[in-house]
Amino acid sequence: MSENCNHGNNDGEVIIDVKNLHKNYGHMEVIKGVDLTVRKGEVICIIGPSGAGKSTMLRCLNGLEQASSGQIVVNGHDLGDPHVNIDQVREQVGMVFQHFNLFNNMSVIDNITLAPKLVHKETDEQAREHAMALLKPWDCRKGRCHASLVVWAVKSSVLPSQEHLHPTRKYFSVTRRPVHLIHRRLLLFWNFLKSINEQFQITIVIITHQMSVIREICNRVAIIEHGELVENGLVEDIFSHPKSKAARELILRDVPENSGKAEGAVAADGEDPGR
Helix, strand or coil, X not given: CCCCCCCCCCCCCEEEEEEEEEEEECCEEEEEEEEEEEECCCXXXXXXXXXXXXHHHHHHHCCCCCCCEEEEEECCEECCCCCCCHHHHHCCEEEECCCCCCCXXXXXXXXXXXXXXXXXXXXXXXXXXXXXXXXXXXXXXXXXXXXXXXXXXXXXXXXXXXXXXXXXXXXXXXCCCCCCCCHHHHHHHHHHHHXXXXXXXXXXXXXXXXXXXHHHHCCEEEEEECCEEEXXXXXXXXXXXXXXXXXXXXXXXCCCCCCCCCCCCCHXXXXXXXX
């Protein structure tokens, strides 16, 4: 890890604690000794060039990838401990993927209600009420709803929502932004994240290439390059005085918010596992 790393707020309950994380795919080392601490209520963004290892690291934090070595502790649970029930850990963690992965043969409501019925054992009536509440902010309750908004609602059905926040939910993560959101709904999406963070102190870890999003809703930014954490600190500090070359390049190269271009996939979606 670079000596140039800045560190943010050292107060508050630790939700995610990563120590000397390594991840290999065969002979390719994707994550190289990363240390990172995320505290309760933080909104932290992980940024870096394509292939830097951002999505792989996020998947390790969610237990979707197993670390090659090092330690990941999420809400007091060591993910490397064989005695830890990963399903119980995941009840306190959620992840919004970049791609839709919806059931094409099912309706909007059926897509959204499936998870709470299977995971939380909600009745049809409870799940439908929850789904309608999730769709309300998007103004798409009459059946016209973009797929990227549906996937957010699907994930939110087992994540916290403003009306139905799960009281034990500790953190969730967003893999870049859901692609193809139009500008107005993109703003609603980020504002929704900001509102649940402020209201419920939910810890959020985001991957995005949009510097304006980071400025607007994130407290801290961690920059990964070639699998190493090269800079880590408060948003205002890094944006004002970037120390690493990667930070300077990323801050200068902003992506327009109204771009409809997809920004890449996580490793499990068949892309380069170093993303």
